[in-house]
Amino acid sequence: YKGMAWPTMSFPGKKEMHIFAIGDWGGLDGSLVPIEGRKQLVVYNGGRKSGPSVFPRNRWNKQTTVLLCHHFVFLQCYCDPVCPTVTNPKCLPGCGYEKGVDDQAQLLVATAMKARAAKSNPDYILNVGDNFYWGGIEKNCGTPMDELSPTAKHQFDQIFEGIYNGPGLSGKPWLSVLGNHDWGGRVFNNGWDQQIAYTWKSNRWIMPAPYWSQHIEYPDLGFSVDIYMIDSNAMDALDGPESPSHNICSSQFNPANADCSMADGPPSLGACKSWFWSFWAENQAWLESQLPKSKADWQIVVTHFPCGHQKNWYRTLHQKYGLDLLVTGHRHDQELHAASEELGGLTCFVTGGGGGISSEATPNPADKQDWYGEGQYGFYDLTISKTEMLIQSINYDGKVWQEATVYPK
Template identity: 25%
Template sequence: MYKNSKINFSFAILFFTVIPFTACYGQQTTNNVKQTKTLRKLENAVNFIVMGDWGRNGEDHQQLVADQMGITAAEIGADFIISTGDNFYPSGVISEFDPLWRTSFEDIYTAFALQWDWYPVLGNHDYKSNPDAQVAYSKISRRWKMPARYYSKKIKIPGTNEEMLIAFIDTNPLIPEFYKNLEYGPNVQTQDSTTQKQWLRKELNNKSSNITWKFVVGHHPIFTGSDARKEGYDTKAVRNSIKKLIDEEEVDVYLAGHDHSLQHIAPKGKTHYFVSGAASEATQVGMLPDSKFAQSEYGFMLFSVNAEITLVQVIDYKGNLLYASEINKN
């Protein structure tokens, strides 16, 4: 179990929806933040790593990113790890005993500092085989914590009575095209996206005065510069399905993967959108008008959250700090 935590699991299941889109195309675009190797850690904070799109038997930089994650987690004292999905390439796992659990997970993320709890969501590649096998693995793994295809957690902020709420959702059933897809369809068709969205609203509408921060984690982005030339149907569908809900429930941060890049997008409104999907592969990315940062680089994100500030630091596989940003609660 991670430190100073209070966990509240809720279970249930999800559906779909559009917004104008413009972008500047770029192979590797950033806001020219100077690379450094200095990391910060807030006082009285929950500290965690966010990574995604990783399971490749250690290949294509997965092992290098994993090694740096271990170094960073030890330096900062990470409490847990969040995976934004596409946990196993190319086609998920077939059971909780699939050999990929060892070759893509257990034998890769071996650093002691990465032995705390992992909280994953399902990606589209995970839907190609048996997504429920990743739920089942939670029963035999000490660190893999996926109690259902979607679930929520409350985490106590150290030194306070405050909590952060994290809702982990399954974005795959929110995409109408997936229902007739030969690979995703069989596992999507069993899901009730309307029920999942009702559940999500109930979780986010929690009236507890102790909840300071609201985070939502899903595999597919709501905004992304990776669609710089033509926006993908999956991005549109997820945005049309849940952005209104996220706005109405005043979510602070939406975390996603799917696109193999590192991004921070801050459109008008309360919610900050982050893409962390470069834990084993890096692909082209562009800057949107609302982008604060976008880079095609192997790496991950480090979050430090206290009662007043969320500090986000983007780190590459060599340990360089590519970007840092603070979100103030008030």
């Protein structure tokens, strides 16, 4: 189904039309019973509870030249009272840990989404990936596409279905892509194909392929939108020995016999990097063939890797083909780049602050020296019409922290 056009959606009426966007939201499912010799998704005391637990990642300074808080030190902040297996039971100030925020970030963002959805009533959600930490669906690729494994069902129930619901949110379509952690993070053979298969098991999860498109009509308001979902995870497909913890093709962590050819994925560790980069070229060629055909008033691209990756190509898409908006994640924060100079005037935002993993910097608003954008945890609310789109960055407490207006190119 690569490159398929999902059936057109139509939203009649003359109300104010809203779209939500979120990414990097799916925490650890600590109550999942592991299979295939895998470890339980628990990294600190209290992580075995039902529902999501936040994964604490390293925190660096803004220039990524100084490691402020290593993962194993950061764990001490999350442990209650201390992690028994770690010798230093101190939560260091450099970690910038905010109790009540960092330890329940996904739930806080979801609560803010629910509150705003009850008022905004979004028609659909743009999901930029990293849907399940740490490594996506915790089983090997290769489950038949007409089956949903007990592992996938448990993770979807605990981390997605049980979290994002309520008035204005229940039943709304989630237009989704895979993030690097959905492929496996540091392996390529986790159950990414089960996230695709869930499309036919759910009334709201839509990811029929790693890249695909969605046409949307607003008949009573006289405009339409074309949304292109693409897979940019080649950016984390490196040579086998390189950066083992941030490499889908890691020779340190991938099994020697890893093979996802049965799911139309990488056939081997040796072929992994070339497969992903060929796949990226395939995504690019497809998108370049689709954009000139679009008759819609708006063209939006949704992908995982953040504003700045492949910037020359996106600049061309904006200036030559009229791409109006780029929606991204991967960096674990909220960044609104209106009419980005490096993208040739294209507006792009990063919505990687969904809370499944700790934010890039402390969420303490009194200490913003290492912030890239306007916030650390949150989502976006887009108000769209034929002539303009208001983009609002919503903090985890529900407050609007930044906004910009975009006009169709």
